[in-house]
Amino acid sequence: MTNETPRRLRYAMVGGGRGAFIGAVHRHAIALDGLAGLAAGALSSTPERALESGRALGLPEAHNHPGWQALLEAELKRPAGERVDLVVIVTPTDSHFPIAQAFADAGFHVVCDKPLVHTGAQADTLVETVAARGTVFGVTYNYTGYPMVRQAREMVRSGVLGTIRKVVVEYNQGWLATALETTGxxxxxxxxxxxxxxxxxALGDIGSHAENLVSTVTGLRIEELVADLGALVPGRALDDDASMLLRFEGGARGVLVASQINAGLENDLRLRVSGERGTLEWRQEEPNRLVHHRGEAATEILTRATPWLGEAARRASRLPPGHPEGFIEAFANIYRGVFAEIRGRRDGTKIDPLDADFPGVGDGARGVRFIECAVASSTQRRWLQVAPPLRRAGG
Structure with a gap:
């Protein structure tokens, strides 16, 4: 029997260097619980900027690399016990697949930003690689890390609302209401x-979050959808506005909106789930509250970190009631789940599912199939069936 404190995990980051908003978010979130430390990196697609960013973060020269290929080569040359435990990928989507595939195939655990990859075929390949190598693979759908989202999941799946009938999810932003891409x-x-x-x-950037939020909370699979995608800012090549109707397994209906041209709106993600006995409502901009409309009883407002919440929601809270928790903490909850899975596999210990609570490669692959189906539906102007997930799609 030993009382030794388990060593902190070591992680490498690809992308996320100077000027990258999301890279700093990931590093802050990982640092929050002190469970892992940045040990290596290839922090930009530009070699000079990658090296400068690594130096600014205090990486030793031997662990600071001009590109992800050099990072992988260097780590494979180290003794197994001295390698990084996982690789965090925070690059634009076009590079996700080659990087994630290479590291997962080499036996490294991976955390990747969303959307996972560009195509369903790439997603299926990653699913198969992760299953074959037995690696941990997390996808940072960070909104599922909020305590009150986990409370909503528990309430829906335990039958508090009864049979689910209608789901409405909206993700509205205004930051692309003008041709911002032409300004540099x-x-x-x-x-x-x-x-x-x-x-x-917009569908891939924020619509993927909306789909994952619905799937996480309800546990229902989208069977069919009809979508209307458009670029409302003149000259834009990709959709900046998406609306669709959804049909879920079991008969529930849904509406999904993902739009980045709503001038004046910030990060307005909201979810409403209605069953035969009640309705739950949650908003990302007020994340510490969950509204429960209870059929024939008074409406109930549940708040974060209170003792009457479910176990998953309580574990996801760090501060006492009344002290707001938000975006960084939600990210940190995803990472805490990934780290628990990695440590459990490393040490051969039984893993509590509530500790290892994070979206996996299967969730990312489902999101890619959802995007492909929505784009095809909008092009063909008709209802289409969403391809079912691979059986081996684990985390």
Whole structure:
């Protein structure tokens, strides 16, 4: 019996260097619980910027690399016990597949930003690779890390609402209401470029979050959809506005909206799930509250970190009630779940599912199939069936 404190996990980051908003978010979230530390990186697609970013973050020269290929080569040369435990990918979507496939195939655990990859075929390949190599693979659908989203999931799946009848999810932003990509804005530039973003714009960027939020909370699979995608800013090559109707397994109906041209709106993600006995409502901009409309009883407002919440929601809270938690903490909850899975596999210990609570490669693959189906439906102007997931799609 030993009382030794388990060593912190070591992670490498690909992308996310200077000027990259989301890279800093990931690093802050990982640091929150002190479970892992940045040990290596290839922090930009530009070699000079990659090295400069690594130096700014204090990476030793031997662990600071000009590109992801050099990072992988260097890690494979190290003794197994000295390698990084996982690789975090925060690059634009066009590079997700080659990087994730290479590291997963080499036996490294991976966390990748969303959407997972460009095509269903790439997603299926990743699913098969992860299953064959036995690696942990997380996808940062960070909104599922909010405590009150996990409370909603528990309430829906335990039958509090009864049979689900209607689901409405909206993700509205206004930051692309003008042609921001023509001004040199890096984030707008790659997100509106088909070569980098893939076949979808707003649908892939934020619609993938909306789909994952619905699937996580309800546990229902989208069987069919009809979509209307459009570019409302003149000259834009990819959709900046998406609306669709959904049909779920079991008969429930749904509406999904993902739009980035709503001038004045910030990050307005909201979910409403209605069953035969009640309705739940949650908003990302007020994440610590979950509204429960209870059929013939008074409406109930549940708040984060209170003792009457379910176990998953309580575990996802770090601060006492009344102290707001938000975006960074939700990311941190995803990472805490990934780290628990990695440590459990490393140490051969039984893993509590509530500890290892995170979206996996199967969730990412489902999101890619959803995007492909929505784009095809909008082009063909008809209802289409969404391809079912692979049986081996685990985390």
């Amino acid at each position: 804005n890096k984030q707008a530039g790659w997100r509106t470029d088909p070569a980098r973003s893939g076949i979808a714009g």
